[in-house]
Amino acid sequence: MDLRTQYMGLQLKNPVIASASPLSSKVDSIRRLEDVGASAVVMFSLFEEQIRHENAAFDHLLSSHTESFAESLDYFPNVAEEYEATPESYLTLIQQAKAAVDIPIIGSLNGITNSGWIDYAKQIEQAGADALELNIFYIPTDLMESGADIEQRYIDILTTVKSVVSIPVALKLSPFFSSIGNMMKRLDDAGADGLVLFNRFYQPDFDIQTLSVNPTLQLSTNAEIRLPLLWIAMLHGRVNASLAATRGVHSHVEVIKYLLAGADVVMSTSALLKNGVEMLKTFLYGLEKWMEGRGYESVSEMRGVMSHQNVAHPEAFERVNYIRILESFKMEME
Numbered sequence: 001m002d003l004r005t006q007y008m009g010l011q012l013k014n015p016v017i018a019s020a021s022p023l024s025s026k027v028d029s030i031r032r033l034e035d036v037g038a039s040a041v042v043m044f045s046l047f048e049e050q051i052r053h054e055n056a057a058f059d060h061l062l063s064s065h066t067e068s069f070a071e072s073l074d075y076f077p078n079v080a081e082e083y084e085a086t087p088e089s090y091l092t093l094i095q096q097a098k099a100a101v102d103i104p105i106i107g108s109l110n111g112i113t114n115s116g117w118i119d120y121a122k123q124i125e126q127a128g129a130d131a132l133e134l135n136i137f138y139i140p141t142d143l144m145e146s147g148a149d150i151e152q153r154y155i156d157i158l159t160t161v162k163s164v165v166s167i168p169v170a171l172k173l174s175p176f177f178s179s180i181g182n183m184m185k186r187l188d189d190a191g192a193d194g195l196v197l198f199n200r201f202y203q204p205d206f207d208i209q210t211l212s213v214n215p216t217l218q219l220s221t222n223a224e225i226r227l228p229l230l231w232i233a234m235l236h237g238r239v240n241a242s243l244a245a246t247r248g249v250h251s252h253v254e255v256i257k258y259l260l261a262g263a264d265v266v267m268s269t270s271a272l273l274k275n276g277v278e279m280l281k282t283f284l285y286g287l288e289k290w291m292e293g294r295g296y297e298s299v300s301e302m303r304g305v306m307s308h309q310n311v312a313h314p315e316a317f318e319r320v321n322y323i324r325i326l327e328s329f330k331m332e333m334e
């Protein structure tokens with residue numbers, strides 16, 4: 001069975017990648033991911049806030065009169081502390097991971113502006129990363145900021161990063177664009193090597209006893225695959241960028257669905273955190289068994305056979321099908 005896959009020009013032994021998470025925070029756990037079959041590892045993100053935090057400390061050393069130093073540190077919280085990482089240790093970890101494993105290591109930067117933090121893209125490349133994933137986790141709280149401005153922000157960050165590195169660059173994106181397909185096409189035209197669909201957005205909850213905002217992170221369920229599945233099916237064959245599916249992969253079934261939709265690679269985090277990284281072996285085993293049963297000899301044969309372009313009834317993806325579903329639901333109730 002030939003599971004080999006290309007992702008952004010990288011040759012992978014299979015289509016299953018460990019997405020960004022604390023599972024990449026130690027060399028040993030990266031090695032473990034390789035042992036259970038991951039074909040590449042995306043490092044946890046280095047956050048813009050973390051880099052600014054370091055820069056603020058550096059600026060303070062240069063101008064010791066700054067009284068607002070402590071405040072500025074509060075303003076740029078040390079978010080990567082959870083991963084016990086500084087920008088320097090992040091780069092060292094990439095170097096160590098590269099020496100320890102044979103699979104590609106993909107660095108990850110998480111930020112929202114087009115300034116200083118982007119310098120780290122070059123350093124991540126120099127540390128040996130095979131590719132870079134940019135996670136632009138932007139929540140537009142300014143009601144005066146237009147959709148066009150926000151879209152331009154994404155394009156600007158991508159083009160700035162592309163101008164400083166020569167490794168492939170993927171964008172990990174949210175689905176919150178008014179025309180998702182058009183935005184993906186624009187990023188594709190602007191040189192994105194990969195589109196990682198979709199980011200799970202931080203959505204706070206309320207505690208009604210303490211009247212406080214509750215920043216909790218919930219692991220995904222497999223029900224979450226539907227939105228990325230739809231858009232991967234829509235985009236397959238219509239963009240040059242590689243397509244990576246992230247969200248809701250909890251068994252081989254989701255791996256298969258995403259590949260049928262047209263994903264080049266499928267990523268997983270929640271299932272591995274919840275059940276242990278051994279779980280990844282079952283994804284590969286289940287995929288091979290299914291392919292055997294269906295007579296597929298390679299992943300490339302099955303990829304995209306259920307994309308919007310290739311499926312026998314593309315209207316199944318479209319509005320008309322929504323109306324049909326509602327009709328049949330009504331009939332069931334009668």
Ligand SMILES: Cc1cc2nc3c(=O)[nH]c(=O)nc-3n(C[C@H](O)[C@H](O)[C@H](O)COP(=O)(O)O)c2cc1C
Pocket residue numbers: 019020021022043044045046108110135172198199200217218219220221246247248249267268269270271273
């Ligand atoms: C505990 C945890 C930490 C994560 N850290 C990062 C991160 O540093 N950078 C990033 O881009 N995504 C991060 N993610 C998102 C995952 O990479 C992944 O895209 C998301 O969880 C959806 O995939 P899943 O359904 O397989 O979990 C994190 C997710 C979890 C659960």
